[in-house]
Amino acid sequence: MATASPDAPEAPPAATPAAEPERARSWRVALAVAAVVSVVLAVLIWWVAVDGGNSQVRVEIPAGTARLLADGKDPSVVEGEILLDVGDELVVLNRDDRPHVFGSLTIAPGATQRIGYDQAGRFAGPSSVTTDSTVTILVR
Structure with a gap:
């Protein structure tokens, strides 16, 4: 009677019927994750294209500015x-x-x-909150 050598590689286990549905399920999960990631990327690309990555520049005029003006102080x-x-x-x-x-x-x-500024240019006008009473907005 021949015996198997301890150094001989073992044969892979035969696929069980229960392993097939699990493998198919893992593929479905991977595909679902890929679909979600694709949708998120598409939305981000659309958002950047529509918004153009534009930003807001905020100027806040604090309380008490008019009082500074009335007192002759630098507004x-x-x-x-x-x-x-x-x-x-x-x-x-x-x-x-x-x-x-x-x-x-x-x-x-x-x-x-x-x-919003949709054209490049130099836009100047009066200002009650700058030292020289004018403001210039440079759009490039």
């Missing part, structure tokens, strides 16, 4: 020049109890004004 809240990229949005929040002017915007007390 400078922001630099007199703001640099934006085409597609960016300027958001100005007025936390003061008086209206303020910022370029083409007049912002009521407690209000927020937004303006």
